[in-house]
Structure formats: C-alpha cells, structure tokens
Amino acid sequence: MDAHAVTPVRDRGSGLVVAVAADRAMLPAFWVGQPVGVRIDLVARTAHAALHTAGHLIEAAGREQGWVPAANSHFPGQARIGFTAPVPDARLDTPEGREEVTEALRAAVARAVVWDLPVTWGNDSEGRRIVRLSGLHSALCGGTHVRSLGDLAGVVLRDLKVRKGRIRVSCSAAHRERS
Template structure:
C-alpha cells in the first residue's frame, strides 16, 4: 500500500494563516476532535484560522457550514475551531476531510489594523519613545508608549499636535513608499515581521503584503494619560 505524503503528515497542524493572509478557504483533514466546557471543537491540519492573540482578534470562520471561533488550546498548542455560541459542529471524525473557511473581508481589516499598528509603533520609536502596549481591535486600535521626560512637546496641546503631525507625516511617507512587509523565522523558531528596514518585531499575527495595501490611516491627536503617550489610529485595507 502506498501512503501519500498527506497521510504521513496527519497529526501535525500547519499555521496556514501565517503563510498567506489572503487564504480564504482550504479543504483539509481533521486531526483532532474534542470538547471544551461542553462546547465541541475540531482541529484541522491546514489551519486558516487566526486565534485571538497578540492584540489581534480571532477570525470569524466556518468548518463546513458551521460557524466556528478559533481558540489556541494551551495544552496541545493546537488552534481548535470551537462551535460558535448557540451553534454546533458537523459530526467530524479524525482523518475526515472538511472545508475550512474564514471571513476574508474581516481578516483583511484585522491584517490592515495589525500592520498599521507595527507602523505606528515604528514611527513612535523613531521619536525616542518605548512601546509599552498595543491593541489592534477595530474601533479601539492604539499603541501606547513611554516617552522620556525631556520630550517637552508632550506637555501642552500645541506640542502634542506638533508631535502627532510628525507621526502622521512619517506614516504617510511609509505608505506612499509602499514598503514591503515580510516575515522570517529565526533559528529558534520565532517569527519576526519586518516593515522593510524601518521596523522588525517578533509577531504571530497576520499582515498585509506591503504598506501600500493600507488605506485611510488616520491618527487623531495623541493623548498623554498617566505618563503614557497614547496614539490611537484607524486603518482599512485598500480594496483589491
């Protein structure tokens, strides 16, 4: 009997969402099934689902016709697709083929917001600020920095407007230059995302292909709260 390559790989999960942000669906095999707190789940070999993490929300997805919420299972390390609230999963057995699919439009928005977050981080760091927090959720995306006390601009409204204008100009320049976005793996397995030579950071999120994919990047005037510089932002994905 001849085993196919695919046969020999059952049991391992590949993070397809890390290789291709725009992969909308894939026919793949179930590698594990189970239950979490009474909710059924299934894990598939080629995982197109990004679970919530790193400041990026979980994808909306489907296994067959059933809506699922992807979650990282701490014990196994697998991304498992749990039944959406009030729903169920098709009756799946290990080894069975199933179609895994994401809401691509929502994924593209998440990737745009996430990548714009890296860009805001980069231009903030270029001001001599240190990033202390980030969130890339739609409607609440922001990067927080600790700035040196010597940055006198942050102490009054005109100065904060001036500092924001510097950030906006740097962001607009990087988007106009369409800087390439890439991810590489270090020998220890860590994944590092690069915005050309402008910025690099360890990251397990989904990104756009180049900064020209970003549209409507808007930075309201930054705020200073409890000694932290808060740079909120919005962004969308350029239509393709």
C-alpha cells in the same frame, strides 16, 4: 457540506488557538484526524491585516521620536499603540505639543505608505516569527499583515493621549480596494 462560522480565540495559558462555533449545539460529532474544510472571511482578514500593519507602522514612527513600543491592541474599533518615553518629552505636556508630535507621526506614516515599502516575515534563530517593515521596523508578531505598505488606505491617527507615563495613539486603517 455543513458550514459553521467560527471565531478563533487564543488560550492565554497554552497559546493554542481554539475555534469557537456560535452554533456549537448544531455541530456534528468530530473524531480525531477527521478532515475538515476551512474558508477564510476575506473581508475580515484584510481588515485585520491593514490594522495590524498600520499598528507596526505607528510603532516605527514612535521609535523615530525616541519612544519605546509598549502594549498595544489591533482590535477593530479600539486599535491603539502604546509607548513609553525613556527621555522626558516636553512636547507631550501641552495640547499643542501633543498635536505637533501627532502630526509628525502622521507624516512618517503617510511617507511610508507612499513609498509602498514591502512587508516581509521570517523566523529568528529561536523559531519565533518576525515581521519586518522593510528597514523601518521589525517586531515579533504572529498576526496577519498586508504585503506592502501601499496596500494601506486611510490610516488615521485619531488622537494621542498620555496617561500615567504611557503614550497612547489610537488609530484606524483599511485595506486599499484592489482594482
């Protein structure tokens, strides 16, 4: 059977996920209702799952600091979690303070990974998908996640920046090798 690599792209307006083939000139004609086979790239999938889950875990750690999660990106190589601090946080004003608070975030993340807390999901009353990190955190999310936090390896909080009132934590993470 013919195989074609596709990249899923979300259409912002409709929310539809469209599969875009790099070699679309080579695609055969499809008809509505035609069955197609799909294979998931496991390496890419587990990498995304790790990064996504690590992002939620950092959201949880930031909330422990009294911050409110804001916009974030889970894209490999540029993953970052954004927060606002409703109450002015003096630690954010100096490099030493920012390092201290980053260390606190790292400690909270490391603790939850050691505890190997389960990651579960379900729908709320309006049918929206909610992802839960045990009792730590829950978030509306349609992404892919690891099954439990012990599946995370090498969660690295690289740095924490504050710009225009936005706290931004950049991170990387990988999926633990299964033995």
